[in-house]
Amino acid sequence: MTEHEQSFRIGVGTAHISPKAIAYVNDVLRSKRLSYGPYMMRFENRFAKEHGSKYAIMSNSGTSALHIAIAALKEIHGWKDGDEVIVPAVTFIATSNVVLHNGLRIKFVDIDPQYYELDPTKLEAAITPQTRAIIPVHLFGQPADMNPIMRIAKKHNLKVIEDSCETMFATYHGTPVGALGDIGCFSTYIAHLITTGVGGLNTTNNSGYAVKLRSIMNHGRDNIYMSIDDDDNKSTEEMKMIIARRFSFVTLGHSFRATEMEGALGLAQVENWKPIINKRRENAAHLTEKLSAASDSIQLPQIRPLTQHSFMMYPIVLLREKKERLVHYLETKGIETRDMLPLTNQPVYKKLLGIKEENYPVAKWINESGFYVGCHQDLGKTEINHIAESIKDGLRLIQ
8 A cells, every 4th residue: 555545544424524514513502502502403393394284393313203203103093013014125223123013023125226215116026914014224325216115005004204314405396305204313423415414314294103202312301391481471371281291201212312423513504504415416416426427336326217316425346256355445546435225134133033034135145245434514526536536446456
């Protein structure tokens, strides 16, 4: 490795803290208001608006958002332990873990080989009388193929939870992610599109779901009192009602709350999301242009018609080779790589579920041959060119 090559340290994500974000967080610290407050409320309202939803509820992680989405629907609609939820065979393990944590069973469905998301043509065969919901996952920054999924869900009276932890500010046939199903779930963890350190959000247009989601996130508390502002400027009779109910817990809940500081970080970024996403799209387009000559060896990310892509990351799949030698080569060039969310080969699921990877051939191919690299907004043309040239050099070495 040359001295120049050693200077590259290209990660898959970034955490740029703008002057506005610093000012917002400092304002929170000066206020001494660390619990749910005005910055969090403004972040939730702005995030909901940008995603075509009436409500957004911030929690401490995307995993928590997924967990409470399932818990809310299970309670409201009377699902029983052992009922089934359909999950794609390629996703981050949190998507399926929360199904198990809620006492439900996972039904895995293989993915399509072009966009790596739940294959609608394989969906209906997985539905049984015990199926209650589908969790399509918007992977790598692109919405899943939601129209056929929603048609099938409606036909079988199934709920749809959008796992949009990797996708924000993207539309499918004109509708934003998070507003396509019953409840949307997002993440603001490190390396995501908006990063607040830790954090997640639920979106919905159903007021009953919004009430239940916020309650479950707050220990199952009665929604009459969720923050210290809820008893301000109230009449005597209103205060009597609040005092009587503010320590009433109406459902089995969790402590999944985020802090006002995460709300401040999120607000600063959601107010400036367009340059972030535009730069990611620009970097992805540049990578695709540079790597197009290698399309006989690798499958580059494609954008589904009438669908936007936010490019949380840049996925690549080798068409004939396994990935190990190429990703090892890229790491020597200072380029971080990640697996494309292997799920069906995980030891814990082999142990708990007896899952057999060969039953999901597309997922198996992705597990063996797929990886992703970064294309985030803090990468310039020098870094993007280095990624592209290193991939082409690596391909020549392994073929």
